[in-house]
Amino acid sequence: MTVKQYDLIEFSAGDAPLAAEFFLGDERICPECFLKGEGEYAVRFMPHRPGEWRYRIGEREGSFVCVPDESVHGRVQAKGTHFCYEDGTPFYPFGTTCYAWTSQEDELIEETLATLKTAPFNKLRMCIFPKSMPYNQNEPPYFPFEKDETGEWDMQRPDFRYWDRLDRCLSALREMNIEADIILFHPYDRWGFSALGMEKNLQYLRYAVARLSAYRNVWWSLANEYEMVSAISMEGWDTIGRFIAKKDAFHHLIGIHDWVNPFPRKEWLTHASIQSGEVRLVAAWKREYGIPVVIDEFGYEGDIPFSWGNLSAFEFMDRAWSIAAVGGYVTHGETFHREDEVLWWAKGGKLYGKAPERFAYLRSIIEEVGALEPLKGQAIDPNGTGFMALLAKIAEGFSDRSKLMLEMSSAEFFGRNEGHRVYYFGRQCMRFFEAELPEEGEYRVEVIDIREMTRRTAFEAARGKVRIELPAKEGMALLVTRLKGEAL
Amino acid sequence: MTVKQYDLIEFSAGDAPLAAEFFLGDERICPECFLKGEGEYAVRFMPHRPGEWRYRIGEREGSFVCVPDESVHGRVQAKGTHFCYEDGTPFYPFGTTCYAWTSQEDELIEETLATLKTAPFNKLRMCIFPKSMPYNQNEPPYFPFEKDETGEWDMQRPDFRYWDRLDRCLSALREMNIEADIILFHPYDRWGFSALGMEKNLQYLRYAVARLSAYRNVWWSLANEYEMVSAISMEGWDTIGRFIAKKDAFHHLIGIHDWVNPFPRKEWLTHASIQSGEVRLVAAWKREYGIPVVIDEFGYEGDIPFSWGNLSAFEFMDRAWSIAAVGGYVTHGETFHREDEVLWWAKGGKLYGKAPERFAYLRSIIEEVGALEPLKGQAIDPNGTGFMALLAKIAEGFSDRSKLMLEMSSAEFFGRNEGHRVYYFGRQCMRFFEAELPEEGEYRVEVIDIREMTRRTAFEAARGKVRIELPAKEGMALLVTRLKGEAL
Numbered sequence: 001m002t003v004k005q006y007d008l009i010e011f012s013a014g015d016a017p018l019a020a021e022f023f024l025g026d027e028r029i030c031p032e033c034f035l036k037g038e039g040e041y042a043v044r045f046m047p048h049r050p051g052e053w054r055y056r057i058g059e060r061e062g063s064f065v066c067v068p069d070e071s072v073h074g075r076v077q078a079k080g081t082h083f084c085y086e087d088g089t090p091f092y093p094f095g096t097t098c099y100a101w102t103s104q105e106d107e108l109i110e111e112t113l114a115t116l117k118t119a120p121f122n123k124l125r126m127c128i129f130p131k132s133m134p135y136n137q138n139e140p141p142y143f144p145f146e147k148d149e150t151g152e153w154d155m156q157r158p159d160f161r162y163w164d165r166l167d168r169c170l171s172a173l174r175e176m177n178i179e180a181d182i183i184l185f186h187p188y189d190r191w192g193f194s195a196l197g198m199e200k201n202l203q204y205l206r207y208a209v210a211r212l213s214a215y216r217n218v219w220w221s222l223a224n225e226y227e228m229v230s231a232i233s234m235e236g237w238d239t240i241g242r243f244i245a246k247k248d249a250f251h252h253l254i255g256i257h258d259w260v261n262p263f264p265r266k267e268w269l270t271h272a273s274i275q276s277g278e279v280r281l282v283a284a285w286k287r288e289y290g291i292p293v294v295i296d297e298f299g300y301e302g303d304i305p306f307s308w309g310n311l312s313a314f315e316f317m318d319r320a321w322s323i324a325a326v327g328g329y330v331t332h333g334e335t336f337h338r339e340d341e342v343l344w345w346a347k348g349g350k351l352y353g354k355a356p357e358r359f360a361y362l363r364s365i366i367e368e369v370g371a372l373e374p375l376k377g378q379a380i381d382p383n384g385t386g387f388m389a390l391l392a393k394i395a396e397g398f399s400d401r402s403k404l405m406l407e408m409s410s411a412e413f414f415g416r417n418e419g420h421r422v423y424y425f426g427r428q429c430m431r432f433f434e435a436e437l438p439e440e441g442e443y444r445v446e447v448i449d450i451r452e453m454t455r456r457t458a459f460e461a462a463r464g465k466v467r468i469e470l471p472a473k474e475g476m477a478l479l480v481t482r483l484k485g486e487a488l
Numbered sequence: 489m490t491v492k493q494y495d496l497i498e499f500s501a502g503d504a505p506l507a508a509e510f511f512l513g514d515e516r517i518c519p520e521c522f523l524k525g526e527g528e529y530a531v532r533f534m535p536h537r538p539g540e541w542r543y544r545i546g547e548r549e550g551s552f553v554c555v556p557d558e559s560v561h562g563r564v565q566a567k568g569t570h571f572c573y574e575d576g577t578p579f580y581p582f583g584t585t586c587y588a589w590t591s592q593e594d595e596l597i598e599e600t601l602a603t604l605k606t607a608p609f610n611k612l613r614m615c616i617f618p619k620s621m622p623y624n625q626n627e628p629p630y631f632p633f634e635k636d637e638t639g640e641w642d643m644q645r646p647d648f649r650y651w652d653r654l655d656r657c658l659s660a661l662r663e664m665n666i667e668a669d670i671i672l673f674h675p676y677d678r679w680g681f682s683a684l685g686m687e688k689n690l691q692y693l694r695y696a697v698a699r700l701s702a703y704r705n706v707w708w709s710l711a712n713e714y715e716m717v718s719a720i721s722m723e724g725w726d727t728i729g730r731f732i733a734k735k736d737a738f739h740h741l742i743g744i745h746d747w748v749n750p751f752p753r754k755e756w757l758t759h760a761s762i763q764s765g766e767v768r769l770v771a772a773w774k775r776e777y778g779i780p781v782v783i784d785e786f787g788y789e790g791d792i793p794f795s796w797g798n799l800s801a802f803e804f805m806d807r808a809w810s811i812a813a814v815g816g817y818v819t820h821g822e823t824f825h826r827e828d829e830v831l832w833w834a835k836g837g838k839l840y841g842k843a844p845e846r847f848a849y850l851r852s853i854i855e856e857v858g859a860l861e862p863l864k865g866q867a868i869d870p871n872g873t874g875f876m877a878l879l880a881k882i883a884e885g886f887s888d889r890s891k892l893m894l895e896m897s898s899a900e901f902f903g904r905n906e907g908h909r910v911y912y913f914g915r916q917c918m919r920f921f922e923a924e925l926p927e928e929g930e931y932r933v934e935v936i937d938i939r940e941m942t943r944r945t946a947f948e949a950a951r952g953k954v955r956i957e958l959p960a961k962e963g964m965a966l967l968v969t970r971l972k973g974e975a976l
Contacts, residue, residue, distance in 0.1 A: 134870045188871075227882050260883075260897055261890040278893065303919040303960040305868045310916045312962060337919050380793045382622045383676075394715050395748075400888050402749040405766065409748055428798045431791040431825050472791040474800060 001064040005050055006072045008171075008214045009064065011057055013041035018058030024051050024066075031249040033057075034210035037160050044214035046250055048074060048086065075216050076179055076253060078270045081286050081293065081327060082371040090371060093294055094363040095123030095181060097333035099188075099224070100131035101348035102162075102169050103140035109165070112348030113172050119351060120360030123179040125221065125296060125331060128166070128208060132190035135304075135341045143191070145204070153192060155203035163211060174217040181219045181273075181296075183257070184208065184240075187228035195231035202243055213250045220244050220252055221273060221296075225259035241268040257296050265289055279322035280411035281404075283374035286327060294329040295319075300345055301355040302335030309335035309345070313354035314451055318426055318475060320355075320362055321450050325413040325424035325477070327372035332359055361453045365422075365479065372415030372422060379412050380434055418487040421480040424450075429472045439464050441485010448477040455479065489552040493538055494560045496659075496702045497552065499545055501529035506546030512539050512554075519737040521545075522698035525648050532702035534738055536562060536574065563704050564667055564741060566758045569774050569781065569815060570859040578859060581782055582851040583611030583669060585821035587676075587712070588619035589836035590650075590657050591628035597653070600836025601660050607839060608848030611667040613784060613819060615712065616654070616696060620678035623792075623829045631679070633692070641680060643691035651699060662705045669707045669761075669784075671745070672696065672728075675716035683719035690731055701738045708732050708740055709761060709784075713747035729756040745784050753777055767810035768899035771862035774815060782817040783807075788833055789841040790823030797823035797833070801842035802939055806914055806963060808843075808850055809938050813901040813912035813965070815860035820847055849941045853967065857910060860903030866911065867900050868922055906975040909968040912938075917960045927952050929973010936965040943967065 003009045013020070017033040020043040029045070036042035047053050047066035054063045073085030076093075083091040096119065101112050116124070130140040142162040148154040173180050184205065187194050196204065212218050222240055223229055232240070237256060244254055245268035255273035256263045262274055262285065272289045275297040285293045301316040302309045311319075320330045334344040334353050342349040366372075395406050413424035423435070437443045442461035445468060448454070458468045461483060470476050482488050491497045501508070505521040508531040517533070524530035535541050535554035542551040561573030564581075571579040584607065589600050604612070618628040630650040636642040661668050672693065675682050684692065700706050710728055711717055720728070725744060732742055733756035743761035744751045750762055750773065760777045763785040773781045789804040790797045799807075808818045822832040822841050830837040854860075883894050901912040911923070925931045930949035933956060936942070946956045949971060958964055970976050 228879070230878060230882065259879075260894045261886055276893070277897070303917050305918050305921055306870050307867060307916055310918050310960070312915065312917050315915050315962075379795060382794050390718060391716070391747075394718065398749055401892055404889055404892060405764070406748045409765070427800065427803050428795055429791050429800050430793050430798050433793055472798070474803075 002067050003047055003064055004069040004072070005066050006046060006048060006069065006074045006216045008044055008046055008216075010042050010044045010214075011055070012036075013043050013057055015039050015041065016058075017041050018043070020057045021055060022047075023054045024049055029249050031214065032206065032210040032247065034207055035158060044211070046214040046216055072216075075250065076219070078253060078292050081289075081291060081373070083271070083292055083329075091122070092363065092366050092371075093123045093179070093329045093331070094121055094359060095125060095179070095294075095296070095331040096121040097125045097297070097300075097331060097345050098348040099125065099127045099183070099186070100136060100140070100346050101126060102128075102166050103130040104347050105141060106165070108342065108347060108349060109169065111350065115348070115350055116173070116176060116178060119356055120363050121332060122177060123181050123219075123331070124173060125181045125183060125224075127183040127186055127224065129186065129189065129193040130191065131186070131188045131346055133188045133346070135343050136188070136346050137341070153196060153200065155196070155200045155207065158207060166212075170212065170215045170217065174215055177217075179217045179219055180215065181221050181255070182208075182212065183221045183224045185222065185226075185229050185232065186224040187230070194229050197231075198236060198239065201232070201240065205240065205243060206247060209244060209247045213248045213252060218252050220248070220254045222254065222256040224257050225275065226256050226263060227259045227261055237263070238266060241266055244268070255294070265291075277319060278408070279319050279413070280408040282323050282328035283326045283411065284407050286374065292329060294331065295323050296331040297333065298323065298330065300333035300335045301353040302337070302343075302345075304335045304337050304343075313358065314475060316355045317358045317362070317450055320359060321424045321475075321477065322413045322426055324362055324366055325372065325415045325422045326374040327415050332356065358450065358453060362450070365448070369420040369422060369479070370417050372417055372420075375414040375416040375421060376412065378414045378423065378436070416488050419482045421478070421488045423478040423480075425470075425476050427474045429474055430470045430476070431472045432467050432469050433478065434465060434467045435478065435480065436465055437463050437480065438486045438488070442483040443485070443488070444481045444483055446479045446481070448479055450475040450477060490555050491535055491552055492557040492560070493554050494534060494536060494557065494562045494704045496532055496534055496704075498530050498532045498702075499543070500524075501531050501545055503527050503529065504546075505529050506531070508545045509543060510535075511542045512537055517737050519702065520694065520698040520735065522695055523646060532699070534702040534704055560704075563738065564707070566741060566780050569777075569779060569861070571759070571780055571817075579610070580851065580854050580859075581611045581667070581817045581819070582609055582847060583613060583667070583782075583784070583819040584609040585613040585785070585788075585819060585833050586836040587613065587615045587671070587674070588624060588628070588834050589614060590616075590654055591618040592835050593629060594653070596830065596835060596837055597657065599838065603836070603838055604661070604664060604666060607844055608851050609820060610665060611669050611707070611819070612661060613669045613671060613709065613712075615671040615674055617674065617677065617681040618679065619674070619676045619834055621676045621834070623831050624676070624834050625829070641684060641688065643684070643688045643695065646695060654700075658700065658703045658705065662703055665705075667705045667707055668703065669709050669743070670696075670700065671709045671712045673710065673714075673717050673720065674712035675718070682717050685719075686724060686727065689720070689728065693728065693731060694735060697732060697735045701736045701740060706740050708736070708742045710742065710744040712745050713763065714744050714751060715747045715749055725751070726754060729754055732756070743782070753779075765807060766896070767807050767901070768896040770811050770816035771814045771899065772895050774862065780817060782819065783811050784819040785821065786811065786818065788821035788823045789843040790825070790831075790833075792823045792825050792831075801846065802963060804843045805846045805850070805938055808847060809912045809963075809965065810901045810914055812850055812854055813860065813903045813910045814862040815903050818850075820844065846938065846941060850938070853910070853936070857908040857967070858905050860905055860908075860910060863902040863904040863909060864900065866902045866924070904976050907970045909966070909976045911966040911968075913958075913964050915962045917962055918958045918964070919960045920955050920957050921966065922953060922955050923966065923968065924953050925951050925968065926974045926976070930971040931973070931976070932969045932971055934967045934969070936967055938963040938965060
């Protein structure tokens with residue numbers, strides 16, 4: 001028997017949950033069994049190294065051969081404030097959001113998959129539990145669990161119809177190289193899943209982790225808007241985070257998405273998953289957290305009457321560029337009102353906006369440029385160079401609130417790495433900008449219009465101080481590329 | 489001798505600074521003498537009540553008759569979080585900014601006055617000291633003071649050429665009903681005026697107050713960006729504020745404009761003068777201060793390479809509407825790059841932007857509607873009505889920083905008074921909005937496009953819950969007017 005590297009292999013465990021172990025060299029991985037069907041247990045494994053893996057499931061022993069597959073890069077991991085696959089290939093998340101797509105009818109699920117096939121997204125935020133909210137009044141075809149005799153959810157009785165289709169969804173995403181950012185809890189609930197109590201929470205998580213963690217493309221998102229899940233305390237979230245980190249034999253990424261109060265740094269937290277249109281704080285969050293910062297909800301392109309769901313394509317992309325330019329990561333969502341209530345953000349279906357094409361363009365730029373870190377002190381200071389230092393000194397006596405205001409009011413959307421700089425000017429309508437490049441070397445300077453998705457070369461090979469003429473309109477960026485000479 | 493009510497009347501005091509007193513009934517007003525010309529002292533008075541005023545200047549006594557003038561409304565005063573003239577007529581400041589216009593050549597000063605004649609502004613932010621900054625490299629024709637033998641500024645030696653032209657400027661503004669928001673100190677200085685030391689500061693202020701306070705249209709602004717005037721401490725500003733409040737016999741408004749850290753509330757502070765593009769905090773500032781909040785610098789329409797000076801007309805007006813809708817007040821500025829370096833914000837001259845016309849439109853709406861207070865809880869809550877209360881409870885445990893983030897992320901640009909509501913939707917592109925009007929009565933609902941400056945009636949006489957169709961674009965507002973029934 002052979003299995004491709006990073007693929008999922010499943011073994012039957014019969015009618016009882018047996019202990020399972022998988023070995024290669026010194027390595028030993030112990031995923032848990034789970035109830036796959038009525039009276040039928042299984043265990044799943046993902047071989048991350050080529051070679052002959054041996055296993056023991058209960059008393060049964062065996063082996064299989066894992067064969068390398070260079071087209072596949074493995075799980076995504078955090079590396080500093082960025083991500084890469086486990087083979088080292090960089091991963092730049094450009095996600096989207098279809099919270100309740102696995103709780104819709106099959107036909108709509110197929111339509112969503114067809115849309116994703118040609119869309120520019122490599123990550124998908126999705127809930128296990130169904131969603132209750134305006135535009136989400138329909139009952140799901142299946143719930144993840146069945147109820148007991150008293151009418152309470154029974155986490156020992158998974159509804160296999162739900163989990164089987166979730167398997168199909170995750171496999172389909174995996175084939176499209178889309179990471180499944182699986183949201184485990186959320187507050188938009190009329191069925192009781194947000195207030196199960198910790199015992200049932202952990203039963204549910206144990207099941208989900210055992211069943212889903214052998215998909216290489218799984219990320220765990222403890223919550224959407226954790227603060228709003230009022231039945232779970234801060235300590236409760238920490239319990240959940242530690243539980244998953246311990247139970248997940250495959251060590252997937254773990255995030256917890258906030259509503260307004262970013263979750264404090266914990267050992268199990270691999271990346272920050274933030275809800276905020278406050279793009280001016282992304283550089284500060286990167287600095288404070290020291291892990292990747294994904295702005296998983298900065299507002300959606302759309303036209304519904306909620307402030308988070310009615311951004312113009314340009315406002316949406318302005319925020320995305322502002323985040324990406326300083327080395328943060330972005331997640332898309334779309335909420336155009338429809339009488340049939342099939343809005344992409346919740347149910348999937350089709351995309352109608354102008355943002356996805358421009359999101360793809362941004363993705364192509366970041367993939368060309370690579371991982372960025374904030375570049376400070378590049379804005380032209382009308383007061384001369386000594387002044388900013390003086391101001392920083394003045395600000396030492398400020399309240400936390402004034403310090404935050406200062407951070408925001410002096411934010412710049414400029415990023416760098418050794419070979420590139422990106423200057424994003426946002427809503428500033430400049431006639432010209434003066435960039436300070438290294439005095440030696442050659443650096444190409446291009447002007448990008450994020451709305452029109454055009455780029456033109458301003459200087460083929462500049463150095464030192466250069467003045468770049470700009471069209472005095474919103475949504476302009478500069479891309480500087482090192483051709484030779486010192487790092488940027 | 490007769491003088492019109494609220495006009496300035498000047499008396500010579502001869503060659504020495506004499507004590508002066510003006511009486512009417514119980515009232516006694518004692519302005520100080522000042523050096524008007526070489527060896528020539530004068531005292532100025534503004535009679536604010538009709539009748540026969542008696543005076544004593546040194547040993548000399550006399551009287552004059554003040555005659556009423558109903559076309560003039562007197563000084564502007566703070567009243568709650570709004571302003572009115574002393575005859576009770578409301579004053580809604582729609583100011584502009586020409587920091588250094590009195591330090592330019594006469595021809596340019598005349599051009600500025602000609603522009604102001606047809607512009608929509610009723611307040612002008614202007615410095616006494618000249619300005620040093622990009623686009624402000626020219627030397628002023630005159631400084632306010634002369635230097636002594638050691639080369640230090642001598643506040644006992646005013647340059648009468650400067651003050652005489654300042655008199656002409658203030659008179660001209662007064663004739664146009666433009667309030668002169670006189671900035672006493674600022675950091676953009678290459679001559680030493682920002683670091684005179686407190687003794688000279690107070691000598692200068694004594695002179696300025698004695699000479700200028702009889703203009704009914706004077707406001708005192710202690711600073712532009714007080715934090716950046718590093719030679720004056722917080723205690724120093726308080727000393728200055730108390731000094732002016734005590735010396736000014738005519739009790740003009742006193743503000744102090746900040747850079748990022750709004751000045752703490754003081755007894756002498758009549759209104760908050762804030763520099764911030766953070767329009768989402770205006771309602772909070774109003775609540776905290778309890779005095780009028782003027783956002784005296786929220787960014788300028790223009791195209792220069794500084795972030796505060798390159799807003800599109802729409803971004804500028806979006807901020808202005810966001811501020812005005814919750815009952816804050818706004819100040820204009822314009823910074824289009826010009827090779828001759830005559831930019832309105834500093835030197836005056838001509839206006840080139842698209843904002844002034846739209847600023848005039850906003851002014852006309854506010855003058856129609858009257859003073860507004862923030863209207864909370866009107867945004868459509870996708871979670872139902874109980875949810876916001878729950879959230880407020882959750883937020884009690886937040887850090888100051890998270891509370892601030894929450895304040896900003898939940899900001900609404902909606903305002904009300906008894907007869908009107910204004911809903912401004914900013915960059916939200918809504919297809920519809922559901923307003924909750926009183927169940928009884930009749931209320932007209934109009935849809936305003938702030939960019940096109942159009943208004944159309946959506947409902948001639950609505951009541952209760954009404955759904956207003958909107959064009960799903962940025963810059964839309966609703967104006968609700970009570971026709972009959974209970975207050976809005």
